[in-house]
Amino acid sequence: MGGSPSFPRETLSSDKIVIVTGGNTGIGYETAKWIAMLGAHVIIACRSKDRAMHATTKMKADFEDEKKKGTPNLTTGELSLEFMELDLSSLNSTEKFIEEFKASGKLLHVLICNAGLGMHPLAYTEDGNEMMFQVNYLGHFLIIVKLLPVMLRSGSDCRIVLVSSIAHKWTSFDLDKIQAKQYNEANFDRADYYYKSKLYQVMQMYCLNRRIDQSNVTVNSLHPGVVDSEFTRSFRDDCSWTWRYKCAKCIGLAITPYKGAITSIDAAINRKHVGLRDIYFDKCTPANSSSEARNVENQEQLWWYSLNCLQGHLKEEDLQIFSTKS
Ligand SMILES: NC(=O)c1ccc[n+]([C@@H]2O[C@H](COP(=O)([O-])OP(=O)(O)OC[C@H]3O[C@@H](n4cnc5c(N)ncnc54)[C@H](OP(=O)(O)O)[C@@H]3O)[C@@H](O)[C@H]2O)c1
Numbered sequence: 001m002g003g004s005p006s007f008p009r010e011t012l013s014s015d016k017i018v019i020v021t022g023g024n025t026g027i028g029y030e031t032a033k034w035i036a037m038l039g040a041h042v043i044i045a046c047r048s049k050d051r052a053m054h055a056t057t058k059m060k061a062d063f064e065d066e067k068k069k070g071t072p073n074l075t076t077g078e079l080s081l082e083f084m085e086l087d088l089s090s091l092n093s094t095e096k097f098i099e100e101f102k103a104s105g106k107l108l109h110v111l112i113c114n115a116g117l118g119m120h121p122l123a124y125t126e127d128g129n130e131m132m133f134q135v136n137y138l139g140h141f142l143i144i145v146k147l148l149p150v151m152l153r154s155g156s157d158c159r160i161v162l163v164s165s166i167a168h169k170w171t172s173f174d175l176d177k178i179q180a181k182q183y184n185e186a187n188f189d190r191a192d193y194y195y196k197s198k199l200y201q202v203m204q205m206y207c208l209n210r211r212i213d214q215s216n217v218t219v220n221s222l223h224p225g226v227v228d229s230e231f232t233r234s235f236r237d238d239c240s241w242t243w244r245y246k247c248a249k250c251i252g253l254a255i256t257p258y259k260g261a262i263t264s265i266d267a268a269i270n271r272k273h274v275g276l277r278d279i280y281f282d283k284c285t286p287a288n289s290s291s292e293a294r295n296v297e298n299q300e301q302l303w304w305y306s307l308n309c310l311q312g313h314l315k316e317e318d319l320q321i322f323s324t325k326s
Contacts, residue, residue: 005259005284007266009038011073014080016040017106017154018268019147021086021140022115024048024055026229027163030261031112032081033059035268037066039075045086045097046115052083088115088139089125091313098146107154108147110268113140113201114163119235122180122188129309130180136197141204141306145318151217152321157274160208161267162221164201166282169290171195173203173298175305191241200302202280202293207303209277211322220267221289222281226253227260 012035023032023044036042036059044052056079063079084100087093101108116136123131129138144160151158171192178196180188201221208219226248235241248254266284267273280289292298307314 005262005266007034007262007284008270009071009073010269010271011075012039012269014039014041014075014077015107016109017043018110018112019043019045019084019101019108020112020114021045021088021143024051026231026257027224027227027260027264028112028114029055029059030258031114031264031268033062033079034261034265035110036079036081037063037071037074038269039077039080040109040269041080041082043082043084043101045084047085047087047093049083049085056081056083086115088135089131091125091127091134091139091142091310094139094142095146095313098143101147102150106150108150108158109154110159110161111144111147111151112161112163112264112268113143114161114264115140116163116197117194117234118231119190119194119238119241121190121234121237122183122185127309128179130178130193132193132197133178133200136194137200137204138306138309140201142310142313144204144208145310145314148212148217148321152212152215154216156216158217159268159273160217160219161264162201162205162219163224163264164221164280165195165198166223167195168198168202168293171199172292173199173295173302175298175301178305190235190238199290199293200306202289203295203299203302204306205280206278206294206296207299213277218273218275218277220273220277220279220281222263222267223287224260224263225255225283227257228254229257229260 018040020032022028024046032042086097120131125134205219205221263284279286
């Protein structure tokens with residue numbers, strides 16, 4: 001205990017396949033880069049090919065720098081990186097990503113649900129869902145449900161890592177308000193709806209583990225820290241929030257994307273965590289999630305509501321894995 005959070009710098013098998021959503025920048029970039037530098041095959045799932053290619057080029061340059069520094073246990077080969085297009089604000093795009101991944105015939109050992117939008121103004125996706133609900137939570141829900149069968153046959157230690165936030169503790173669950181239809185642009189509390197999307201992720205962790213607790217797949221969640229990334233993009237128009245982030249940076253509270261990625265990387269690869277589930281990590285250490293997140297009745301309401309939102313994208317066979325426990 002104590003000391004700076006860190007992850008084990010141990011070489012990973014080149015057969016290990018890891019998906020990082022939003023792996024092109026910020027926390028996701030560092031997460032994808034370090035897991036690839038340790039030797040795994042990493043799929044950067046993001047919405048812009050240009051941004052992914054830019055990230056890949058930068059990762060390769062960073063890798064050369066790390067080799068020059070003599071960082072131990074890096075892969076001796078090239079970085080094994082792949083781009084796959086994924087726009088979580090579109091369930092069609094998300095389904096296309098899933099189908100392309102399945103068609104590749106690859107196994108899947110780690111799925112890191114990292115992509116996210118912070119404090120977005122009131123907006124709806126083409127599927128009619130509140131933007132942060134879908135991008136941060138529901139889109140990942142679809143990926144998880146549809147790729148779970150692949151993970152269930154991918155070997156003994158498969159992990160789903162949900163990049164949530166401490167902000168999940170600052171809100172409450174209200175089924176009737178999930179889509180924010182009661183609000184308009186002026187009275188929509190964008191911070192609260194961001195917190196809610198992060199709460200849903202922690203609630204989802206418990207729901208999933210309850211249904212697959214005898215399996216090789218574990219689900220954990222985490223808070224990365226306050227991270228100086230591109231996260232402020234979606235609330236640059238909101239002075240009060242940009243100001244808070246600037247202050248956090250000035251007084252040294254905001255950490256680098258690398259430091260912000262440490263908890264994700266640790267949750268994804270640390271051998272100490274084999275078989276651990278239902279953990280909400282903060283600084284690589286198990287921490288308490290909110291009592292709201294642990295409320296089983298609410299979790300189940302969210303689960304069934306989410307499945308309802310995904311009607312048309314889920315087939316009966318997709319849900320068969322849960323049928324014994326639902
Ligand atoms: N930064 C913090 O202080 C902080 C604190 C707690 C939790 N978190 C969580 O950490 C995660 C990563 O955040 P970050 O700080 O690294 O933010 P970031 O630098 O803004 O990166 C966010 C990533 O999400 C992707 N993304 C956004 N909308 C998407 C969509 N519709 N489809 C697919 N990908 C999409 C972005 O892609 P584009 O580049 O194409 O936009 C980008 O790759 C988020 O889930 C966030 O909630 C962050």
